[in-house]
Amino acid sequence: MDHKHVLRALSGLLLVLFVAMISSTVVSVALPQIIGNLGGTQSQYTWVVTATLLASTASTPIWGKLADLFNKKLLLQIAIGIFFVASLGAGFAQNTATLIGFRAVQGLGMGALQVLVQVILAAMISPKERGRYNGYLGAVMAVATVGGPLLGGAITDVDWLGWRWCFFIALPFTVVASAILARTLHLEDIRRPDTKVDYWGASLIAAGVSLLLLWVTFVDNEFAWISWQTGAMLAGTVVLLGAAVVVESKVSQPVIPLHVIKRRDPALAIIASLAVGMAMFGGAVFLGQYFQIGRGKSPTQAGLLTIPLMAGVLLASTIAGRLVSKTGKVKPFILVGTVVLAGGFFGLATIDAHTSLVVVGVWMFLVGTGVGMSMQNLVLVLQNTVPLHELGAASGAITFFRSLGGTIGVSVLGAVLANSVSGKIADGLKKLGIDGAAGAAGGGSGTLDVKGMPAPVQEVVRGAYGDATGHIFLIAAFIALVGIIAAAFLTPATLRDSVDLAEVPSAAAGDGTEAGSGTHPAPPPGDAATTAGQGPDEGRAKTPVS
Known part of the structure; x- marks a missing residue:
């Protein structure tokens, strides 16, 4: 564009x-x-x-x-x-x-x-x-x-x-x-047939954060720092957010x-x-x-x-x-x-x-x-x-x-x-x-x-x-x-020139490799799988939206 x-x-x-x-x-x-x-x-x-x-x-x-x-x-x-x-x-x-x-x-x-x-x-x-x-x-x-x-x-x-x-x-x-x-806003509508919204993860995150903030607001006013209310709310926060991490690590x-x-x-x-x-x-x-x-x-x-x-x-x-x-x-x-x-x-x-x-x-x-x-x-x-x-x-x-x-x-x-x-x-x-x-x-x-x-x-x-x-x-x-x-401690990387990554290294998530550090070449014009605006996913129907 x-x-x-x-x-x-x-x-x-x-x-x-x-x-x-x-x-x-x-x-x-x-x-x-x-x-x-x-x-x-x-x-x-x-x-x-x-x-x-x-x-x-x-x-x-x-x-x-x-x-x-x-x-x-x-x-x-x-x-x-x-x-x-x-x-x-x-x-x-x-x-x-x-x-x-x-x-x-x-x-x-x-x-x-x-x-x-x-x-x-x-x-x-x-x-x-x-x-x-x-x-x-x-x-x-x-x-x-x-x-x-x-x-x-x-x-x-x-x-x-x-x-x-x-x-x-x-x-x-x-x-x-x-x-x-x-x-003025015209975007390409990229529809994915395998669409799934992680409602459980979202609910657990919202509940855990809300409980933490309720504790922060009421502690030392409605109850003491060391009290059963503090213990219950902090324990609940840990359980909810811990469950959220488990859910987020398992869903697709x-x-x-x-x-x-x-x-x-x-x-x-x-x-x-x-x-x-x-x-x-x-x-x-x-x-x-x-x-x-x-x-x-x-x-x-x-x-x-x-x-x-x-x-x-x-x-x-x-x-x-x-x-x-x-x-x-x-x-x-x-x-x-x-x-x-x-x-x-x-x-x-x-x-x-x-x-x-x-x-x-x-x-x-x-x-x-x-x-x-x-x-x-x-x-x-x-x-x-x-x-x-x-x-x-x-x-x-x-x-x-x-x-x-x-x-x-x-x-x-x-x-x-x-x-x-x-x-x-x-x-x-x-x-x-x-x-x-x-x-x-x-x-x-x-x-x-x-x-x-x-x-x-x-x-x-x-x-x-x-x-x-x-x-x-x-x-x-x-x-x-x-x-x-x-x-x-941030890596002094150079920002990439392309909208999308040319490729996503599969090991990046596990070995700490920084994907997108500016070293990836821009996607070839004819490569449909990596055209800017689409990403590496395949099999998605595209319809223009005006």
């Missing part, structure tokens, strides 16, 4: 990605006001974010595998429909429980949109050239993430709109994206291809993605709360203050993407990116309620730069090692682990923040002569409606949030160090 036709199709795909990204970012800065308006708590605040990430994480490998088996364009349209309905329901939510439920459904659509865009793009473009287009993806992500908080803040601050329009605003984008894709078409992720580079890329996702999503999601509650800023001001973070993502992803396509090398950019990411979080770990906003902005820019250089390029490492017919499952796998890292990060850091805030507020209230038991207000079980509190209590709450936020960034920094170690 030439550059002109790729750009035409890419316009719809980028809009889809924009819709998925902005749905999270437009809400993030308004969440303190939304939860306060609905009478929610700090734990519910965390779950509004976690529910979306959990649903997105659990469904991502399923969507990726379905993309290998069925019509990618149809799957994308279905995902848009799910996302549309969920956004509409979230906008009409009357309590936090309903909001969390619809956000979970919205996560199903978001997970599909994010992985399907990557799979479709990979099916059209070779890994080496993909670096250039990944720069466009990074730019769109940055615009959505920068524009989202600004738009969300503006909507929230306008009386005649209100926070509900933070959900309604995505609806026209989904309609436009669907119309554009119907006209696993949701997560173990033979791929056991190789050296894919395994390291997944570990690095897990760490980057955990640090990025887990740390950055609480920045809006820091600016609004800890620093007393309005939603619009909080959105403006996040610009350095997304400016770093925009610049780094665009520049690094072009350099990757030019050089064919990806490891140097990932390694530098993870180092910068960790450095930025170590800087943010020093902030409190009185730190200069200029200093905070510098550290945020470094975090954004690290994310822009590493996140999408880690996907390239994995995609470079697999044939086209496994691209969906492989892309779904790395997106799954990245989302899993983000989900765990939000849950863990949210729990740490809630506990830290509760303790600090209790101490502050005691100094004011108020019963320390009221310290739960603003913590794990109290309201986040700070404006409704007396002025002295407001000062205590804001100071507690401002000081406690630095602690969770320190945890994020140490998590990012794991990404540095994984990136350092």
Whole structure:
């Protein structure tokens, strides 16, 4: 596919990605006001974010595998429909429980949109050239993430709109994206007669991850670290995920291809993605709360203050993407990116309620730069090692682990923040002569409606949030160090020029040989078995889809 036709199709795909990204970012800065308006708590605040990430994480490998088996364009349209309905329901939510439920459904659509865009793009473009287009993806992500908080803040601050329009605003984008894709996206429909979906494996993975996150959320609040509840939930997690591994190793078409992720580079890329996702999503999601509650800023001001973070993502992803396509090398950019990411979080770990906003902005820019250089390029490492017919499952796998890292990060850091805030507020209230038991207000079980509190209590709450936020960034920094170690051991391979692998070495899964390291020649034009877009599978009926 030439550059002109790729750009035409890419316009719809980028809009889809924009819709998925902005749905999270437009809400993030308004969440303190939304939860306060609905009478929610700090734990519910965390779950509004976690529910979306959990649903997105659990469904991502399923969507990726379905993309290998069925019509990618149809799957994308279905995902848009799910996302549309969920956004509409979230906008009409009357309590936090309903909001969390619809956000979970919205996560199903978001997970599909994010992985399907990557799979479709990979099916059209070779890994080496993909670096250039990944720069466009990074730019769109940055615009959505920068524009989202600004738009969300503006909507929230306008009386005649209100926070509900933070959900309604995505609806026209989904309609436009669907119309554009119907006209510009033309993919070859490759039907496989032996299609099998691993429902058991998908169910076990979703159940195991969900149980783990429930434990992370409730431990030290509803029950102690050492308790029968902790033992039961952790044992259940081990059993469920262990069963999932057994199932995935036996089925012919696993949701997560173990033979791929056991190789050296894919395994390291997944570990690095897990760490980057955990640090990025887990740390950055609480920045809006820091600016609004800890620093007393309005939603619009909080959105403006996040610009350095997304400016770093925009610049780094665009520049690094072009350099990757030019050089064919990806490891140097990932390694530098993870180092910068960790450095930025170590800087943010020093902030409190009185730190200069200029200093905070510098550290945020470094975090954004690290994310822009590493996140999408880690996907390239994995995609470079697999044939086209496994691209969906492989892309779904790395997106799954990245989302899993983000989900765990939000849950863990949210729990740490809630506990830290509760303790600090209790101490502050005691100094004011108020019963320390009221310290739960603003913590794990109290309201986040700070404006409704007396002025002295407001000062205590804001100071507690401002000081406690630095602690969770320190945890994020140490998590990012794991990404540095994984990136350092990546093979310095060259990205291949062909969309598909010329051949798939049968021993690759067992001996650690890196398939797709850039050494395979492009498939001969007349070789029907390895034509780009088909892969090495034989006996599949092909029908054009418009």
